Amino acid sequence: MILAIVALLFKLVGVGFLCVATIGVLRFVDPFQRMHASTKAGTLGAGLVLVGVAIDMATLEAILVAGATFLFLLATLPVAGHMLGRASYISGAPLESSEDALEGVLPRSAKPLEARGEAGFERRIGAMLGGDDDDATGADGSSPEARPEASGAGQAAPVEGAFAASGYDAVRFAIFGPDAKAIARRAEALAHARSVPLSGIAVIDEDCIARAKVPDPGEVIRSALAGTLAETQGVTAESRVPFSLTYEEGDPLALIPASDGAARELLLLPCEGWCDHGADLGLAAGEAAPGDKLFALAERHAGATLFVGTAQESGPVAILHDGSDAVQSLALWALGSGLWEAKEILLAGEPDAAHVQGIEAAAGENGLTLTRSDAIPASAGAVIMHKPPAGPLHDAGAFWQDRIARGFRGDVLVG
Numbered sequence: 242m243i244l245a246i247v248a249l250l251f252k253l254v255g256v257g258f259l260c261v262a263t264i265g266v267l268r269f270v271d272p273f274q275r276m277h278a279s280t281k282a283g284t285l286g287a288g289l290v291l292v293g294v295a296i297d298m299a300t301l302e303a304i305l306v307a308g309a310t311f312l313f314l315l316a317t318l319p320v321a322g323h324m325l326g327r328a329s330y331i332s333g334a335p336l337e338s339s340e341d342a343l344e345g346v347l348p349r350s351a352k353p354l355e356a357r358g359e360a361g362f363e364r365r366i367g368a369m370l371g372g373d374d375d376d377a378t379g380a381d382g383s384s385p386e387a388r389p390e391a392s393g394a395g396q397a398a399p400v401e402g403a404f405a406a407s408g409y410d411a412v413r414f415a416i417f418g419p420d421a422k423a424i425a426r427r428a429e430a431l432a433h434a435r436s437v438p439l440s441g442i443a444v445i446d447e448d449c450i451a452r453a454k455v456p457d458p459g460e461v462i463r464s465a466l467a468g469t470l471a472e473t474q475g476v477t478a479e480s481r482v483p484f485s486l487t488y489e490e491g492d493p494l495a496l497i498p499a500s501d502g503a504a505r506e507l508l509l510l511p512c513e514g515w516c517d518h519g520a521d522l523g524l525a526a527g528e529a530a531p532g533d534k535l536f537a538l539a540e541r542h543a544g545a546t547l548f549v550g551t552a553q554e555s556g557p558v559a560i561l562h563d564g565s566d567a568v569q570s571l572a573l574w575a576l577g578s579g580l581w582e583a584k585e586i587l588l589a590g591e592p593d594a595a596h597v598q599g600i601e602a603a604a605g606e607n608g609l610t611l612t613r614s615d616a617i618p619a620s621a622g623a624v625i626m627h628k629p630p631a632g633p634l635h636d637a638g639a640f641w642q643d644r645i646a647r648g649f650r651g652d653v654l655v656g
Contacts, residue, residue, distance in 0.1 A: 248297035255289030262286055271337045272329045280322040284314055332483050348436065348481055407577025408435060409507040409545070415497050415538070416443040416469055418514025424549045425473040428509045432482045434579065439482050442497055443470060445490040446516035454523035459490075465520040494534065498542035508546045510538060512642060512653070513634055536629045539655050545571065547580065548629070550642070550651040556622040558583045559614065560600065561645070562590035568627050569596050571656040575625050576603045580654065583622050587614040619648035628655050 258281055265278025288311045295307035330336070330343060414428035425441065432439035443466055450458045477484050489496045493516045499506045515534060539546035558581050560572045569592070576586070586609050588600060604611040617624055630644040642649050 244296055244299065248293045251289050251293030251296065255286050255291075255293060258282065258286035258289065271335045273326055273334070273336065273338075276322050276326055276329075280318050283318040288314055331480075332485075348483075407574055408505075409437065409578065410505040411438050411440065411507070412509065413440050413442065413499060413506045414509035415493075415511070416441050416473060417466075417516050417518050418511030419519070420511050420549065420551060421469045422472040422476060423551075424509055424511055425476040427549050429476055429480050429482070429484075431507065431509075431580065432480075436482060438485070439477075439480055440485045440487065441473065441477065442487045442489070444488075444493045444496050444516045445518070446493050447491050449515075449517040449520075449522060450490075452522070452524065455521070458520075458522055461522065462518055462520045465518040469518055494537055494541055497538050500541075500543055502543035504544075506542075506544050508539070508542045508544065510535065510546060510548050512548050512550060512650075513640075533631070533633065535634060540628065545574065545654060545656040548653040548655070550623070550649075550653065552622065552650040555581070555583055556618070556620040556651065557585035557587050557612075558623045558625065559587040559589060559617045559621040560592075561617060561624055561626040562588060562592040562596060563627050564591045564593060564596070565627060567656070568625070569599060571627075571654065572600060572625050573603050574656075575654055576600070576607055576609065579607075581623050581652070584609055586611045587617070587621065588612070589614045589617055617646040617649065619646045621646065621649060621651050623652035623654060624649070625654045629653060 262278045262282030265281075266275045269275045269278060291307040291311050295304045331348060409431075412428050412432040414424050416425070418424070428441070429439055445459070445462050445466060449462065453461070455461055477486070498508065513535070539548070558575075560568070562568050562572070568590075586600070586604050588597065588611060592600070601611055603609075624645055626645070630641060632641065632644070634641050642653065645653070
């Protein structure tokens with residue numbers, strides 16, 4: 242009889258905590274206060290109910306299960322609350338408190354996500370596990386089918402417009418390829434250098450699913466993508482700038498590039514790989530090759546695209562000038578944006594006298610040394626050019642960067 246009364250008391254107190262936590266979630270005004278209330282429901286509320294149930298059942302099995310569950314709640318919920326609170330603080334979620342104890346400790350966006358128009362970067366990774374994402378909306382409240390990017394409507398603005406001033410207002414990187422972690426780390430560093438938002442986008446190519454010759458190809462690709470996402474998680478989890486992640490299934494050529502030139506987004510891409518994420522789809526070697534799709538992403542992006550190289554050495558930055566104003570604008574923009582730490586600039590190609598003077602002036606303003614060169618050396622750390630060389634990624638056994646300079650594996654900036 243006494244044990245039954247004690248068990249009932251534990252249950253009542255636990256349910257009381259759950260009710261108070263529910264009221265707190267409904268009544269508190271900012272996400273930090275609501276998280277404070279909700280964590281009490283998961284620890285004290287649910288924990289006391291478990292203790293009451295264990296006392297009521299009075300069996301060793303019930304006590305062990307209840308104890309293990311209680312310990313699991315205590316070990317996970319505070320950590321989850323801390324991570325959610327940190328993410329909310331960095332993203333600029335409203336803070337009603339008159340004092341900000343984290344000011345100067347963590348970076349914080351001046352505006353919340355919805356005010357910056359970033360609501361379209363929804364965390365839709367749940368869809369990979371079979372969740373329903375039909376009601377997902379973009380930043381303007383439209384469905385994915387209604388967005389210009391998804392329908393193919395709205396072509397990119399003229400590339401020169403994106404280089405009206407040096408720098409970039411956001412960094413965007415595609416999550417695929419064998420060097421996904423290195424690209425995420427590079428993207429985070431570039432975003433942190435200018436204190437601008439960072440976004441990653443993971444896309445599964447619906448065409449790869451349609452052409453696959455294995456059972457349930459969608460799940461095969463999702464499993465491969467999950468491994469790639471796990472590689473980048475350590476980088477993005479510690480992002481020093483506001484970070485958002487998008488997961489989509491559709492046409493990468495419509496979903497990955499940004500169509501708004503006014504947004505001034507720098508897009509980072511790998512030098513190889515595609516949105517099948519390396520999954521074995523049962524296709525022949527030639528049939529599985531992505532061809533020029535990787536380069537088409539850069540062509541459709543309204544701004545600069547940086548193909549992140551795998552070379553470790555930091556050689557000079559080379560400008561492969563074709564005599565066009567487009568390359569001139571891109572080069573001047575890049576020299577003023579501080580994308581690389583190199584202090585030596587090599588100018589190759591066919592620039593006219595006015596182009597040379599403009600680049601010389603930009604190099605001088607940024608403390609760089611300019612040298613004319615007849616060719617691009619393989620030791621170059623980066624190459625600035627109009628677009629990647631035409632042709633497949635691998636042509637007769639040669640990698641596409643070998644068409645710039647044999648053995649070159651540095652960055653390639655195009656626009």
